[in-house]
Amino acid sequence: MGVDYVDLLYIHQPAGNWMAGYRLLEKAYRDGKAKNIGISNFEGKYIEELQNRWEIVPQFIQVEAHPYFTQQELRRTLDEYGIRLMSWYPLGHGDTSLMNEPIFSELGEKYGKTPAQVILRWHTQMGFVVIPGSKNVDHIRDNLDILDFKLTGEEMSEIAKLDKNVRYYHRTDEQLDEFAAWKPEFETE
Numbered sequence: 001m002g003v004d005y006v007d008l009l010y011i012h013q014p015a016g017n018w019m020a021g022y023r024l025l026e027k028a029y030r031d032g033k034a035k036n037i038g039i040s041n042f043e044g045k046y047i048e049e050l051q052n053r054w055e056i057v058p059q060f061i062q063v064e065a066h067p068y069f070t071q072q073e074l075r076r077t078l079d080e081y082g083i084r085l086m087s088w089y090p091l092g093h094g095d096t097s098l099m100n101e102p103i104f105s106e107l108g109e110k111y112g113k114t115p116a117q118v119i120l121r122w123h124t125q126m127g128f129v130v131i132p133g134s135k136n137v138d139h140i141r142d143n144l145d146i147l148d149f150k151l152t153g154e155e156m157s158e159i160a161k162l163d164k165n166v167r168y169y170h171r172t173d174e175q176l177d178e179f180a181a182w183k184p185e186f187e188t189e
């Protein structure tokens with residue numbers, strides 16, 4: 001990559017021999033090649049298994065999170081170890097029902113912001129790192145412009161009422177096991 005180190009290196013999915021991969025992340029961290037290490041989509045039994053074996057606690061976990069799905073259960077483990085949550089699908093992957101929830105336009109009017117900006121501000125106040133996707137230059141500009149207002153505790157509690165504990169991206173246990181059993185070509189050779 002032509003750089004001395006990367007800021008964050010993580011495993012996208014518990015797939016294949018992911019523990020061997022995690023050991024290499026730990027090595028990269030010890031060698032100073034990765035300033036932070038992380039995991040993604042390690043929920044339930046996968047983070048429990050890692051928890052029993054990690055030598056270095058990951059600084060980040062990237063998982064689906066948004067006002068409809070706030071990862072309440074996983075956050076108990078994250079809080080215990082000081083792991084930061086990075087939200088994927090933070091705006092609901094373009095689902096208009098999330099963006100059109102009346103509370104976001106009401107708060108947007110109050111603060112002079114768009115509903116998307118209110119949702120992104122909510123993520124940061126939840127302590128989440130947020131990575132919205134956009135192909136629109138005005139949206140990208142807006143998505144960076146969320147640091148000059150603050151939602152009150154009462155407003156955060158109102159938004160919390162939207163939590164339905166429902167994901168956009170559904171995976172069955174069988175699919176997760178299939179991912180976990182997957183072997184890249186270089187491992188099967």
Ligand SMILES: NC(=O)c1ccc[n+]([C@@H]2O[C@H](COP(=O)([O-])OP(=O)(O)OC[C@H]3O[C@@H](n4cnc5c(N)ncnc54)[C@H](OP(=O)(O)O)[C@@H]3O)[C@@H](O)[C@H]2O)c1
Pocket residue numbers: 012040041062063087088089090091092093094095114116117131132133134135136138139140142143
């Ligand atoms: N680790 C994983 O397994 C995993 C899984 C899924 C996604 N991700 C990552 O998560 C990130 C976000 O995912 P995503 O892009 O699918 O979902 P998203 O950020 O929740 O939603 C993107 C949608 O929101 C719209 N949008 C963005 N900013 C907006 C704004 N200011 N106003 C109105 N609409 C706005 C976009 O449309 P426009 O293009 O028109 O702005 C697009 O339709 C990506 O980096 C992706 O790679 C990771």
